[in-house]
Amino acid sequence: DAGVIQSPRHEVTEMGQEVTLRCKPISGHDYLFWYRQTMMRGLELLIYFNNNVPIDDSGMPEDRFSAKMPNASFSTLKIQPSEPRDSAVYFCASRQGPGELFFGEGSRLTVL
């Protein structure tokens, strides 16, 4: 398996623009997680899905952030409108049941 696949790997955008980050989990995994990593706050869990259903979105910073999982092989994290403080590395991770959590290589977002 190719692992968790994220795109884009790098995104530079201007404040106010919409940003969409994409994730393809490992086939057969029923849990999908979105994390944000910054120097100041470390790894923060934003939201996670089980069988495509959002279970806990308490980590989503505000209404500008939204996440969807339309099917078992695809998820998006959208920021609209983006702000400079959203600059971070966003990770998608997946696992099967209680098993090991596998991370993608991340999407580095810079908002100017």
Next chain:
Amino acid sequence: QQQVKQSPQSLIVQKGGISIINCAYENTAFDYFPWYQQFPGKGPALLIAIRPDVSEKKEGRFTISFNKSAKQFSLHIMDSQPGDSATYFCAAKGGGYNKLIFGAGTRLAVHP
């Protein structure tokens, strides 16, 4: 209650030395304690994990020591090598919480 406190924030070790990273938790319901290793530009990857029914787990040069009564666990890297230079995260899960709670991370530099 849900925090995992990790120390030190950064660590410099000479090649061949022992690297020690410590973590503490509050929630006694946690029953799974993994350590993740992250290289620059990559996502975190599972290094080694332990459950509270054992006090120590060893895999090659990496050992987790677990003290249930003190609610602490630590990662020991024996014979540290420059290739071990990375950021290490401890984490915890359990007690009905389906998500990993990560520590703040330790940036390890092993000097030749």
